[in-house]
Amino acid sequence: MFKENDYWEEEFIEYxxxxxxxxxxxxxxxxxxxxxxxxxxxxxxxxCTFINCDLSLSVLKSSIFxxxxxxxxxxxxxxxxNCIDPFDVKFDTCNISQNSFHLLDLRQIKFINSFISxxxxxxxxxxxxxxxxxxxEQTVFIRNNLKKANFETSKNYLIDPSCNNISKAQFSLPExxxxxxxxPIKIK
Numbered sequence: 570m571f572k573e574n575d576y577w578e579e580e581f582i583e584y585x586x587x588x589x590x591x592x593x594x595x596x597x598x599x600x601x602x603x604x605x606x607x608x609x610x611x612x613x614x615x616x617c618t619f620i621n622c623d624l625s626l627s628v629l630k631s632s633i634f635x636x637x638x639x640x641x642x643x644x645x646x647x648x649x650x651n652c653i654d655p656f657d658v659k660f661d662t663c664n665i666s667q668n669s670f671h672l673l674d675l676r677q678i679k680f681i682n683s684f685i686s687x688x689x690x691x692x693x694x695x696x697x698x699x700x701x702x703x704x705x706e707q708t709v710f711i712r713n714n715l716k717k718a719n720f721e722t723s724k725n726y727l728i729d730p731s732c733n734n735i736s737k738a739q740f741s742l743p744e745x746x747x748x749x750x751x752x753p754i755k756i757k
Contacts (some may be wrong), residue, residue, distance in 0.1 A: 634658050649673060700726075720744070727751070 570586045577595045584602040589609050596616045604624045613633040618640065625645035629652055637658045644663055649656070650671040659679045666686040670693050679699045687707045698718045705726040710733050719739045720726055726744065728735065729751050749756060 639663050644668060 570584055571589060571592055574591055575593045575595075576597055578597065579594075580598045580600065581602060582600045584599065584604075586604070587607045589607065589612050591611045593613045594615070594617050597614075597618075599617065599619045599622050602619070602622045604622065604627055606626045607624070608628045608630065609632045610630045611632060614635065614637055615633070616636045618638045619642050620640045621642065622639070623643045624639075624647060625643055627647055629647065629649060631651060631653055633653050633655065635655045635657050638661065639658065640661045640663070642660075642663045644660075644665050646667045648669040648671070650669055650673065652673070654674065656673055656675070657678075659681070660683050661679075661681045663683045664686075665680070665683055665688060668685075668688045669691075670689065671691045672693065674694045675690075675698055676694050677697045677699075678695065679701070680703050681699070681701045683703045685700075685703050685705050685708050688705075689709045689711070690713050691709075691711045692713065694714045695718050696714050696716045698715070700718070700720050700723040703723040705720075705723055708726065710726075710728045712732055714734045715728065715738045716734050716736045717738060718735075720728075721739045721741045724744050727747050727750070730748060731751075
């Protein structure tokens with residue numbers, strides 16, 4: 570469906586392409602697009618918005634997502650680890666289940682009102698990241714920089730303070746008590 574390699578300030582409604590190769594999108598909006606099982610190969614998205622889109626099981630190869638908003642979108646089973654810097658995304662009211670964020674610079678990333686289930690954050694820089702009103706059920710945090718990250722309004726996180734830098738990170742009760750489950754103690 571995409572016939573050109575460069576798009577600027579365009580709106581795409583209900584597109585269903587499954588292979589996007591070397592396409593540059595600048596300041597574009599995607600509405601109700603179905604990119605399930607699509608391959609994004611060497612694509613660049615700058616200042617774009619995805620609204621009510623489905624990118625589940627997409628494969629991201631050497632692509633850039635810079636200043637991107639995903640809103641009310643479904644993003645299941647995606648590995649973001651093959652993306653190229655800069656990686657600057659915001660998720661608002663999204664389902665981000667079974668995703669992998671590995672070795673990414675996610676400083677100041679924003680997850681808002683999102684369901685982030687069974688997702689892995691491994692060796693990421695999440696300094697000053699915001700998890701606002703998110704459900705982090707079965708999500709794993711391994712060897713991350715969570716310095717100044719904000720989890721105050723989120724729930725169901727399980728973060729091991731012994732293998733993550735949580736210096737000056739913000740948590741709230743009762744959710745922060747989940748840290749106790751990682752200690753070799755019995756609570757009665």
